[in-house]
Each structure stands twice: as structure tokens, then as C-alpha cells.
Amino acid sequence: MVDQSSTTYQQDDIHEILELAIARQPYEGEFSRAQLLEIAAELDISPEQITQAEQEWVIRKQVDRDRQVFDRQRLSQFRHEAGRAAIMSGFIVLLSIAIWPKLLYLCIFTGCSVALKAWQTFHKGDAYERAFQNWQRRRQLHSTVTNVWQNLRRAFQG
Numbered sequence: 001m002v003d004q005s006s007t008t009y010q011q012d013d014i015h016e017i018l019e020l021a022i023a024r025q026p027y028e029g030e031f032s033r034a035q036l037l038e039i040a041a042e043l044d045i046s047p048e049q050i051t052q053a054e055q056e057w058v059i060r061k062q063v064d065r066d067r068q069v070f071d072r073q074r075l076s077q078f079r080h081e082a083g084r085a086a087i088m089s090g091f092i093v094l095l096s097i098a099i100w101p102k103l104l105y106l107c108i109f110t111g112c113s114v115a116l117k118a119w120q121t122f123h124k125g126d127a128y129e130r131a132f133q134n135w136q137r138r139r140q141l142h143s144t145v146t147n148v149w150q151n152l153r154r155a156f157q158g
Contacts, residue, residue: 070135078121085114 009017031039040050089107096103120127 066136066139067132070132073135074121074131078117081117082114085110 037047037050040047089110092103092106092110
């Protein structure tokens with residue numbers, strides 16, 4: 001049997017072990033901030049570090065929610081463009097049957113266009129990250145302008 005009192009762990013290992021243990025704990029309720037601070041104190045983590053971690057956690061949660069909204073909007077745009085391309089391809093097929101069979105080659109270009117748009121929509125690389133950051137900045141700017149406008153309206157009305 002291994003002497004467990006002499007076993008040592010790296011900080012990453014401790015983090016992973018505690019995360020697994022907490023996930024397995026059959027606790028269905030919520031923890032209060034006081035309980036969080038108590039657990040942190042037992043681990044020798046200062047209240048200031050907890051406050052900083054909380055603030056970072058709130059920001060991460062907001063970014064995750066923003067990403068979900070951004071992804072839903074991109075998917076909606078893709079569906080719209082794919083539907084438009086399907087209608088156009090159907091029209092081209094009808095024209096090629098009735099008038100000129102070589103028009104079917106346009107369907108290949110339309111299909112390639114949809115495939116490229118699908119790649120742009122679903123691939124999460126550098127271009128995705130840039131598009132997300134641009135979307136986020138525009139959204140924040142829009143929110144700021146809206147708030148300023150509403151405050152000005154309230155100031156002049158009341």
C-alpha cells in the first residue's frame with residue numbers, strides 16, 4: 001500500500017482532482033458566497049483572489065452567451081442563403097430543361113458557393129474569432145449609443 005501522506009501534486013493536478021470531486025458530489029442546491037469564501041479560506045485563497053476570479057468568471061459567462069447568440073445568427077444567415085441558393089438552383093434546373101442544358105453548370109457554382117458559406121459558418125478558426133470580435137464590438141457600440149440616446153430623451157422630456 002502506498003503512503004498517501006507523502007504523495008505530492010502539482011497545482012494543475014490539484015485543480016483537476018478537485019474539479020472531478022466536486023462534479024461527483026451529489027449536491028443539488030446552490031452555494032452561497034459565504035460558503036464559497038469558506039471553502040476558499042480552507043484552501044488558503046484570499047477573498048481578493050476570489051473576487052477577481054468571480055469577475056473573470058462573469059466575463060467568461062457573458063462571452064459564452066454572446067458566442068451562442070452569434071452562432072445562432074450565423075446559422076440563421078446560412079440557412080437563409082442556402083434556401084436562396086436552393087431556389088435559384090431549382091430555377092436554373094427548370095431553365096436548363098426547357099431552354100439550354102448547359103445552364104446546369106451554374107448549379108455547380110451555386111453548390112460550391114453554399115459549401116464555402118457552410119465552411120465559413122461552421123469552421124471555428126481565426127476568421128471566426130475575428131468575425132465574433134467585430135460582431136461583439138458592433139453590438140456593444142449599438143448598446144452604448146442606444147443607452148445614450150435614451151438618457152438624452154429622458155433628460156429632455158423630464
